[in-house]
Amino acid sequence: MENFIWYNPTKMYFGKGELNKLHDELKNYQKVLLVYGGGSIKSSGLYNQIIEILKTENKFYLELYGVEPNPKLKKVREGIKLVTKNNIDLLLAVGGGSTIDTAKAIAVGAISKHDILDLLLNKYQPEKGLAIGTILTLSATGSEMNPRCVISDSDNDLKLGLGNWNTDATFPNFSICDPSYTITVPKNQTINGIVDIISHVLEQYFHRNENSILGDKISESLIKIMIETGPRLIKDLDNYSLRETMMICGAMAWNGMIRGLSNNGDWSCHAMEHALSAVYDIPHGEGLAIITPIWMEYCARIDPSKFVNFATNIFNVNTENKTELEVALEGIENYKNFLYELGAPTSMKHYQIDTYDIDQLVEKAILGRETIGKYISLRSEDVKTILNKVF
Amino acid sequence: MENFIWYNPTKMYFGKGELNKLHDELKNYQKVLLVYGGGSIKSSGLYNQIIEILKTENKFYLELYGVEPNPKLKKVREGIKLVTKNNIDLLLAVGGGSTIDTAKAIAVGAISKHDILDLLLNKYQPEKGLAIGTILTLSATGSEMNPRCVISDSDNDLKLGLGNWNTDATFPNFSICDPSYTITVPKNQTINGIVDIISHVLEQYFHRNENSILGDKISESLIKIMIETGPRLIKDLDNYSLRETMMICGAMAWNGMIRGLSNNGDWSCHAMEHALSAVYDIPHGEGLAIITPIWMEYCARIDPSKFVNFATNIFNVNTENKTELEVALEGIENYKNFLYELGAPTSMKHYQIDTYDIDQLVEKAILGRETIGKYISLRSEDVKTILNKVF
Secondary structure (H helix, E strand, O other): OOOEEEEEEEEEEEOOOHHHHHHHHHOOOOEEEEEEOOOHHHHOOHHHHHHHHHHHOOOEEEEEOOOOOOOEHHHHHHHHHHHHHHOOOEEEEEEOHHHHHHHHHHHHHOOOOOOHHHHHOOOOOOOOOOEEEEEEOOOOOOHHHOOOEEEEEHHHOEEEEEOOOOOOOOOOOEEEEOHHHHOOOOHHHHHHHHHHHHHHHHHHHOOOOOOOHHHHHHHHHHHHHHHHHHHHHHOOOOOHHHHHHHHHHHHHHOOOHHHHHOOOOOOHHHHHHHHHHHHHOOOHHHHHHHHHHHHHHHHHOOOOHHHHHHHHHHHOOOOOOOOHHHHHHHHHHHHHHHHHHHOOOOOHHHHOOOOOOHHHHHHHHHOOOOOEOOOOOEOHHHHHHHHHOOO | OOOEEEEEEEEEEEOOOHHHHHHHHHOOOOEEEEEEOOOHHHHOOHHHHHHHHHHHOOOEEEEEOOOOOOOEHHHHHHHHHHHHHHOOOEEEEEEOHHHHHHHHHHHHHOOOOOOHHHHHOOOOOOOOOOEEEEEEOOOOOOHHHOOOEEEEEHHHOEEEEEOOOOOOOOOOOEEEEOHHHHOOOOHHHHHHHHHHHHHHHHHHHOOOOOOOHHHHHHHHHHHHHHHHHHHHHHOOOOOHHHHHHHHHHHHHHOOOHHHHHOOOOOOHHHHHHHHHHHHHOOOHHHHHHHHHHHHHHHHHHHOOHHHHHHHHHHHOOOOOOOOHHHHHHHHHHHHHHHHHHHOOOOOHHHHOOOOOOHHHHHHHHHOOOOOEOOOOOEOHHHHHHHHHOOO
């Protein structure tokens, strides 16, 4: 096991009706910026409930709405202005990962002496941030319980990330996770969330550490549970119990725990997907569904060992009279079948995209690094081969 | 799943050489009370290393030593006096659960307007505590990453606990967990630690919640890993990798995670063991090894259902042509065999104790409650039957 720091100061309120805990949490703050996306929290009634609580607790509040999927730097800048002008002391994000990520970027951008773009380019590390609260309405990114945020700089077609796991600058101070709010999430977004959750675990599962037995077992449990319950949820979208499972798995998948137990995960699928969604603005989960099996097949041929664990421990692939590679490929085939049955896209053809600038995509995936990926180090030629196969 | 709050603000530094992080952590404090047990940290050289760091960082420090297993209220009171008289702002516990628990009780007792005994009797809840740092030298209780502490009131032969999971009053602010420091832990204490870790998971595994699939899978992983690696460690005490596994499992077993995912665990074995060790001052892990299989057999006959999961998922017990109870009892037999092979005691006869006051023990286990235990509610008659079997 490699040395690691494990730190997660977010207080999570999980379960039906936990919104009432907002009353207590608000006592620590005076001025709130409510951050949200479109009208779904209005039609569901959640918006009114939150406003009611803000009024009951006599809080000054402003609103920043219109956060889009693949959230944009422009919206972050808009938020920073509002916050500094009005001395906001709590960012209250209501939504999924995009909304929460926007709030995080505002939380550090508003009090840093550096420009938010320089923080996103990792020229400087944010050490402090304003307080962040989240009310989760979409299970996917785990942003409700981690310090990471991903923001799209549309001017340069780049997806950029920030967030330090060892300081509390961008961890939400509290997150209210009521699975009821996710019941109305449409089918395609639910599929994308399932893929995103599994992908977070896969990125951490494919590592090169010694003695990561506990991390691996927890990873395998998370993947198996999502593979077993995901397709049932897609056929039964308003099943509370399955929404509950998805919500807790989403938080656990990427809250620092597996990251600590089996650190140095691969993360090259995320790097390549960020290039795709930066250029084509496709949903992150769909990009991951397209790229992951291709990455798997490419890497299994270089070193099938961990893919054998994946095949046997997740899909119970029988190993008798098979080579390691055959077992590995059978596991990957199982994962592809799972994605297909779930209804996830399998190629960029899904978007009628057939012309593309491969060198631009490779550059955006690599972002100046010599290689990406920890399980298999991919050079730009490898990334090119993989990305050529997604179209 | 029942509603739960999941909160764990402890920053854990895990791995070889992480003691150097003490330099940074000390920057937040001025006056330190070093809390430890006997001479083991002196003979290992750890004491000198810590003193060196305290001096380098120019900290005022005092020492409170002689903390015993089943730590005593008297020592806590001694610490409270030192802290209040000298304006200590960091309790630095170096040791295992007993030392850390003593530091926690001092941390709240020193700044509460209530007497520490009243806090331990849960007459009042501590809302605030002084900062606590830990340097772990024994894997067992998980106290390095949770808010709980257990203190013995020898005047009344009682073991009392405090610690609120939803405030940061008694969570360590930081914990340095370097498995190297546990290499010299003797065989019997290592056995007790293994039993304690598994017991913490078992207490949480036997619950009555719906949809606890993730919590159960993580619990089963933890138990299986400890059952597989524990006996290997006992035969190879200075194996770093196995010490590492034990240390991380010890923290994960009782840090709030499983508690949240499958809340309302049983905890009646701990209640009964606390009665035994309060009266006879036996090691907690040994008491748990004695009482748990007896509790299991008693409860499996009332409702074998969860014991069937235990038998099949942990020990791969074959269910063919067997009743639920037969499967359950076979699982329990496997657990008894594991404890026996590990070298844990199986009866209070181990201590040559054969006369006992059963009513006194039952009273101390029940502590005024009508029943104990969530998987099976035990009334005092049940507790009496179980406790009679330990002698």
